[in-house]
Amino acid sequence: MDNKELVTPQCIVEGDETYDLVFEKSHVMTDTRLHYCPGCGHSVAHQVLAEVIQEMGIQDSVIGVAPVGCSVFAYDYLHIDWQEAAHGRATAVATGIKRCLPDKYVFTYQGDGDLAAIGTGETIHCVNRGENIMILFINNGVYGMTSGQMAPTSLEGMKTTTSPYGRDVHMMGYPIKVSELIAPLPGAFYVTRQTVHTPNAVRKTKKAIENGFKYQKLGKGVSFIEIVSNCPSNWKMTPIQSNQFIENEMLKYYPVGDIKVPSKEDLKELK
Amino acid sequence: MEQNEDIRLMKGNEAMAEAAIQAGMDAYFGYPITPQSEVLEYLTREMPNRNFLALQAESEVASINMVYGAAGAGARVMTSSSSPGWSLMQEGVSYIASAQLPCLLVNVNRGGPGLGTIQPSQGDYFQATKGGGHGDYRLLVLAPNSVQEMADFVFLGFELADKYRNPVLMLSDGAIGQMMEKVVFHKREINKIPKPWATTGKTPDRERSIITSLFIQPEKMEKVNLELLKKYDEIEKNEVRYEEIMTDDADYLLVAYGLSARISHKVVLLARERGLKVGLLRPITLWPFPAGVLNKLADKVKGMLVVELNAGQMIEDVKLAVNGKVKVEHYGRMGGIIPSPEDVEENFEKFIKTL
Numbered sequence: 246m247d248n249k250e251l252v253t254p255q256c257i258v259e260g261d262e263t264y265d266l267v268f269e270k271s272h273v274m275t276d277t278r279l280h281y282c283p284g285c286g287h288s289v290a291h292q293v294l295a296e297v298i299q300e301m302g303i304q305d306s307v308i309g310v311a312p313v314g315c316s317v318f319a320y321d322y323l324h325i326d327w328q329e330a331a332h333g334r335a336t337a338v339a340t341g342i343k344r345c346l347p348d349k350y351v352f353t354y355q356g357d358g359d360l361a362a363i364g365t366g367e368t369i370h371c372v373n374r375g376e377n378i379m380i381l382f383i384n385n386g387v388y389g390m391t392s393g394q395m396a397p398t399s400l401e402g403m404k405t406t407t408s409p410y411g412r413d414v415h416m417m418g419y420p421i422k423v424s425e426l427i428a429p430l431p432g433a434f435y436v437t438r439q440t441v442h443t444p445n446a447v448r449k450t451k452k453a454i455e456n457g458f459k460y461q462k463l464g465k466g467v468s469f470i471e472i473v474s475n476c477p478s479n480w481k482m483t484p485i486q487s488n489q490f491i492e493n494e495m496l497k498y499y500p501v502g503d504i505k506v507p508s509k510e511d512l513k514e515l516k
Numbered sequence: 517m518e519q520n521e522d523i524r525l526m527k528g529n530e531a532m533a534e535a536a537i538q539a540g541m542d543a544y545f546g547y548p549i550t551p552q553s554e555v556l557e558y559l560t561r562e563m564p565n566r567n568f569l570a571l572q573a574e575s576e577v578a579s580i581n582m583v584y585g586a587a588g589a590g591a592r593v594m595t596s597s598s599s600p601g602w603s604l605m606q607e608g609v610s611y612i613a614s615a616q617l618p619c620l621l622v623n624v625n626r627g628g629p630g631l632g633t634i635q636p637s638q639g640d641y642f643q644a645t646k647g648g649g650h651g652d653y654r655l656l657v658l659a660p661n662s663v664q665e666m667a668d669f670v671f672l673g674f675e676l677a678d679k680y681r682n683p684v685l686m687l688s689d690g691a692i693g694q695m696m697e698k699v700v701f702h703k704r705e706i707n708k709i710p711k712p713w714a715t716t717g718k719t720p721d722r723e724r725s726i727i728t729s730l731f732i733q734p735e736k737m738e739k740v741n742l743e744l745l746k747k748y749d750e751i752e753k754n755e756v757r758y759e760e761i762m763t764d765d766a767d768y769l770l771v772a773y774g775l776s777a778r779i780s781h782k783v784v785l786l787a788r789e790r791g792l793k794v795g796l797l798r799p800i801t802l803w804p805f806p807a808g809v810l811n812k813l814a815d816k817v818k819g820m821l822v823v824e825l826n827a828g829q830m831i832e833d834v835k836l837a838v839n840g841k842v843k844v845e846h847y848g849r850m851g852g853i854i855p856s857p858e859d860v861e862e863n864f865e866k867f868i869k870t871l
């Protein structure tokens with residue numbers, strides 16, 4: 246939206262009311278009402294993803310793979326072709342798609358239980374094969390969909406329904422840093438950790454997702470974008486408290502920033 | 517030799533792999549396991565010169581889910597494995613059946629349960645025909661009894677899978693997969709039907725495609741169940757396949773598929789030499805099961821002996837088909853042991869004495 250549009254906004258008339266149009270929902274989002282809890286990072290991630298797809302003009306050549314988790318219905322919300330994978334298997338499904346349709350943009354959208362517990366094997370081997378796909382990893386430190394059990398990413402001491410006294414790392418293992426784990430693999434081309442709890446963070450996440458699509462054209466491996474997110478319902482917090490928890494606790498253990506970036510030569514090739 | 521014929525001496529597993537390439541397979545995903553590792557070996561050897569993809573996955577769980585993705589993207593796709601690996605695939609098979617994705621799956625059956633033995637077995641009959649994975653679904657199950665049929669059923673399998681948008685399983689065994697026989701490859705026309713439902717990118721001229729097995733509202737789920745049932749009825753009506761050997765004048769019937777049908781064919785000849793009129797009914801499709809013909813044969817024969825390389829699995833379907841009209845018994849060996857025709861014949865004669 247340029248300045249001119251801001252100065253002379255479009256008017257929308259609904260009944261007796263007149264509104265100024267200052268922001269429009271991406272047309273890649275369907276009109277289906279999101280089922281996510283108020284304040285949930287999944288909604289923000291969906292909208293950012295839709296905006297990128299719209300702005301890049303690739304709606305007709307993207308195939309998404311939805312996980313099992315709260316975002317199992319992602320295909321109801323983004324107006325693109327989708328496949329719904331079994332729990333943990335999204336990267337294997339995406340491999341099957343991308344290998345048969347190498348010219349299309351393929352991405353998975355997965356939670357931490359899906360990607361880093363039951364699907365760890367598929368994740369690592371997909372990255373290790375350097376599949377030319379984007380993996381969007383929504384890390385909210387908990388199993389949202391099944392109502393708040395401990396995830397492999399739950400922080401030390403974090404109370405969940407299956408770590409009711411807090412995560413005891415000696416008994417239950419340590420929170421796993423998937424981005425750092427997979428970044429050294431040669432098949433990982435771009436690895437970054439972002440978040441969606443502030444407007445500025447959302448803008449950076451958007452840029453990262455755009456990169457993740459663009460880099461597929463280079464054919465040099467996986468773009469892995471971790472998004473540290475919240476789960477207000479199962480964290481038993483208000484949306485605002487949960488965003489503060491991201492800032493004060495999650496990001497301490499899962500610091501935001503690029504972990505692996507393309508070389509200058511790679512980027513030259515892209516141009 | 518006719519010009520459009522290509523005759524080779526091959527292992528069943530290799531013949532199946534060659535047939536897949538000739539059938540226009542786009543992609544194969546698999547994980548090594550005896551006794552079918554030759555499939556991935558053959559395909560990776562052929563890949564540079566021919567137009568398809570063969571990819572070694574990190575597990576059977578990954579292979580079957582790669583099959584899901586590729587089938588959903590509209591590709592002609594296949595995987596193969598043997599019993600323990602086939603077990604590992606079952607969640608994925610259930611998803612594929614529910615999402616109605618055409619693909620060819622192969623289980624070269626070895627002895628079990630557990631890690632079992634690498635020797636041939638028919639111990640996976642229940643798993644192949646009664647589910648294996650969760651939920652109400654059916655696989656079309658083809659049971660080859662020769663290297664030739666391992667090749668032929670690849671062509672047939674892909675066609676049936678596309679026709680019904682249903683996974684097709686070829687249930688072979690370690691003997692047929694490993695043995696070498698003459699196999700003839702005919703020049704064929706390969707038909708690939710359009711798949712407008714596939715996720716190939718939502719081009720502006722069509723509605724978007726969604727491949728899913730999630731139907732959270734009970735009404736919607738039941739509607740899907742009923743749709744599937746309708747399809748399965750159609751398959752039962754159209755696709756029952758079997759072979760009858762010397763059943764016309766038979767007083768007794770052997771019922772066997774795959775490797776045990778080959779043994780039983782010899783038994784028929786041996787018994788006839790001894791003046792006993794025996795026939796053989798060989799189910800070629802294990803699902804849909806040739807229940808109709810068995811029921812009719814039950815009006816003619818005095819008893820049926822079901823010969824299987826397991827503890828007695830297909831016998832349940834034979835009994836259901838016969839519905840108490842005649843006595844049905846089972847003879848089987850397990851653990852990868854293949855009985856000789858003489859061994860089976862002896863047990864057959866014991867059986868008819870009880871009639």
Ligand SMILES: Cc1ncc(C[n+]2csc(CCOP(=O)(O)OP(=O)(O)O)c2C)c(N)n1
Pocket residue numbers: 313314315316332355356357358359360383385387388389390391396
């Ligand atoms: C094979 C299998 N095991 C378990 C489940 C149950 N299940 C559904 S979602 C889920 C965890 C989801 O957590 P996560 O991936 O972190 O996603 P979130 O809901 O937090 O976004 C589990 C265990 C399942 N659907 N399938």
Ligand code: SF4
Pocket residue numbers: 280281282284285286287315385389390475476477478479
């Ligand atoms: S349960 Fe948690 S992750 Fe799921 S929608 Fe609600 S807030 Fe979001």
Ligand SMILES: [Mg+2]
Pocket residue numbers: 356357358383384385386387388389396
């Ligand atoms: Mg989670």
